[in-house]
Amino acid sequence: MRTVFIFISILLFSATAFASGDVEQGKPVYEKYCRQCHGKDGAGDGPAAQYLNPPPRDFTLGIYKWKTTPFDELSPSDEDFIKMIKGWPAHNTVPGWDGLNGTSMPGWADVLGDNDTKDVIAYLKGLSGLEAPEKPPIDLKVKVAPSKESIARGKKIFGDVCSECHGDEGRGDGRKKLKDDLGARTWPRDLTKPWTFRAGSAPVDIYARLTVGIPGTQMPSFADPQSKKTLSDDERWDVANYVASLDAPYKKPGEGAVIKAVKVDGPLPDSPGAEWDKAAFESFYLVPQIIEGERLFTPTLASVSVKTLFNDDEIAFLIEWDDPTDSVPGDASAVDLSDGEVFKDGAAVEFPSSMGEKPYFGMGSASKPVDIWFWQNDGTVRAIKAKGASIVQDVSNGVSARGMYEKGTRQVVFKGPLKREWREEDAQRFVPVAFALWDGSNGEKGGRHTMTGWNSLVLGGGEGGSPYAWAAGAVVVVFILELLWLRGARRKDK
Amino acid sequence: MRLPKLAQFIIIVGVIYGLLKTPGIFLGKPIPESLIFMYMVLIVATVLLVMTSTDESTEELFRPIRALVEDPKKAFVRNIVFAVTPLIAGYIAYGLASRGGEPPAELRSIHPAPPSRMSAYGRPYDIATLENPLRRTEKEDAELFRSYVAEGAEIYFKNCFFCHGDKLDGRGHYAHGLSPRPLPFKGKDTIAQLSESYVFWRVVKGGPGLPAEGGPANSSMPAWEGKLTEEEVWKVILFLYDFTGNRPREWAREK
Numbered sequence: 068m069r070t071v072f073i074f075i076s077i078l079l080f081s082a083t084a085f086a087s088g089d090v091e092q093g094k095p096v097y098e099k100y101c102r103q104c105h106g107k108d109g110a111g112d113g114p115a116a117q118y119l120n121p122p123p124r125d126f127t128l129g130i131y132k133w134k135t136t137p138f139d140e141l142s143p144s145d146e147d148f149i150k151m152i153k154g155w156p157a158h159n160t161v162p163g164w165d166g167l168n169g170t171s172m173p174g175w176a177d178v179l180g181d182n183d184t185k186d187v188i189a190y191l192k193g194l195s196g197l198e199a200p201e202k203p204p205i206d207l208k209v210k211v212a213p214s215k216e217s218i219a220r221g222k223k224i225f226g227d228v229c230s231e232c233h234g235d236e237g238r239g240d241g242r243k244k245l246k247d248d249l250g251a252r253t254w255p256r257d258l259t260k261p262w263t264f265r266a267g268s269a270p271v272d273i274y275a276r277l278t279v280g281i282p283g284t285q286m287p288s289f290a291d292p293q294s295k296k297t298l299s300d301d302e303r304w305d306v307a308n309y310v311a312s313l314d315a316p317y318k319k320p321g322e323g324a325v326i327k328a329v330k331v332d333g334p335l336p337d338s339p340g341a342e343w344d345k346a347a348f349e350s351f352y353l354v355p356q357i358i359e360g361e362r363l364f365t366p367t368l369a370s371v372s373v374k375t376l377f378n379d380d381e382i383a384f385l386i387e388w389d390d391p392t393d394s395v396p397g398d399a400s401a402v403d404l405s406d407g408e409v410f411k412d413g414a415a416v417e418f419p420s421s422m423g424e425k426p427y428f429g430m431g432s433a434s435k436p437v438d439i440w441f442w443q444n445d446g447t448v449r450a451i452k453a454k455g456a457s458i459v460q461d462v463s464n465g466v467s468a469r470g471m472y473e474k475g476t477r478q479v480v481f482k483g484p485l486k487r488e489w490r491e492e493d494a495q496r497f498v499p500v501a502f503a504l505w506d507g508s509n510g511e512k513g514g515r516h517t518m519t520g521w522n523s524l525v526l527g528g529g530e531g532g533s534p535y536a537w538a539a540g541a542v543v544v545v546f547i548l549e550l551l552w553l554r555g556a557r558r559k560d561k
Numbered sequence: 562m563r564l565p566k567l568a569q570f571i572i573i574v575g576v577i578y579g580l581l582k583t584p585g586i587f588l589g590k591p592i593p594e595s596l597i598f599m600y601m602v603l604i605v606a607t608v609l610l611v612m613t614s615t616d617e618s619t620e621e622l623f624r625p626i627r628a629l630v631e632d633p634k635k636a637f638v639r640n641i642v643f644a645v646t647p648l649i650a651g652y653i654a655y656g657l658a659s660r661g662g663e664p665p666a667e668l669r670s671i672h673p674a675p676p677s678r679m680s681a682y683g684r685p686y687d688i689a690t691l692e693n694p695l696r697r698t699e700k701e702d703a704e705l706f707r708s709y710v711a712e713g714a715e716i717y718f719k720n721c722f723f724c725h726g727d728k729l730d731g732r733g734h735y736a737h738g739l740s741p742r743p744l745p746f747k748g749k750d751t752i753a754q755l756s757e758s759y760v761f762w763r764v765v766k767g768g769p770g771l772p773a774e775g776g777p778a779n780s781s782m783p784a785w786e787g788k789l790t791e792e793e794v795w796k797v798i799l800f801l802y803d804f805t806g807n808r809p810r811e812w813a814r815e816k
Contacts, residue, residue: 352738425778541654
């Protein structure tokens, strides 16, 4: 009888241990996979932590950003934990990335099985003594469909309630300097780039953030009746629908994009405007310069979009990117928003000095130099020949540049001489071109900047005719061939 | 019963196209479109050659198509096909015209042959005979070995993981912005195929140290020679193999 009792007790015990995960078993999993960022004791202070933006979670606080339990419930649901660890369902994300977008937290689904995940969740909860949530997750059933009316209502509320931080057009260019509860600088999300949203960008994900808030940050819960900014459930759905509608798909870089320079007759434009409508934007991911010299680990700029026009003598680039601040050194409002000293915003375009074997994308080398066109927002324009990261020489070759900043978007037009070797008579020629950007309010100066690798620019288009004309032509030709075939068959019949 | 020739033709061509697409869809390692196009031209030509080798088989292959046009009973199907075909042609033409050329395919050797000798840290190395000086601790002093691996991990997470990833799978935070993508260390087809001396050369000399066939102009891999000490590099290498459960490739010992 006694053995049976013990046996049943063991069974029951292991059953509960299985259901909620085993702290002891979670420890080795944590030590192998989590501690390098989150730290030996879970305080978010692993060896990698100082280089990460956003910083890794401090588990001893028990504050989690991406949860669906109500704002007045500290504990995330187990489902929330699983998503944060295993990754978000693939939605509007960047290629190869399955974790929290725009962070260093990858999705662990391919490494951790269900039991490992449960065990590590139990271990994480133990680090802060977090209990199971008392309140169930919020209702995530879609209540207001993304109709035109809902989006219009959401836009109105957004202007009143959200734009202070996220900017009038939602580009993250707010008027308020933000930091998290631990004092680390945070930048409001650029809502036109849903692939940078940490935890999903569907209206339901945005609704969850509005309802729960992002704990530990200045993103509040708009369901909190104590708040001055409380919104009703329907209003939160309206805002979610509006925010989802801000998606600007052209800003999301495509795979293997080629910049198609469009030929124009006559002079090239000096500034942004309607002349640029002839060309289409191609966008590229920006990565911080973490290779040489002074490195940048906390970028604010995520992507850059480029259009190119050319005529027989010159080539012009329209470079557009979202920058949360217009960094004017000495300007009071820029100083208010800046993270440390305000440096100038800047942009650079790089080409090989001569075609043939490509130079190194990071400012070339002695044997294979690069040409760089450089602009800063105080009007500085330089043309440089570089033979390596610190080996530069100014050259004068008729490069001009002009920039403007409006509501979180910066546009710069570069204009300079067209190299004859970029255009061959008939063949398409791919010109390597790379870009670098500086956000001066983010401490970016000199080697601290964001950049792209080599991309391809092809000079052509314009004379090739519109794709619609080609499509219409193909339809007509195939149809005529069909009719001829049919007529031939009928004749044979007779 | 036998499948009609035309159906056979469509199935064969479809299956081969599917096979060529598989690496891209399931493994994330697509075969370049231009290469697939070349293969498909050859395959379609070959299958047509085989299927039209005799007059009967030619007749059999094209009979359904001809029937479509000539058989009045099939007028309804024909009208549909005749309406849809020009639209498909238009769609393809639109795609081709608006593409304006793909970037030139850069055939790049991921593991190009290393030089036999290199000079680093102020002294020459013979890559063919170079060994990881810390590797012997694995057998001789397990505790010391574990401490080297732990130090290697710390170095990796302070320097390498932004690109090569938390999981050593080549998918770090910034990997998507780099071309070529950072290399993974996970899996049996990565560092398990390489000797530690090869990995040492790739780390110490980085992208700029690659021979021309390795695409040095595009590689974002720094030369770590000036940033990490020789011992730190060897420790990171111990960590790479240890974390992924891979064994370095070793030279066959002469007996």
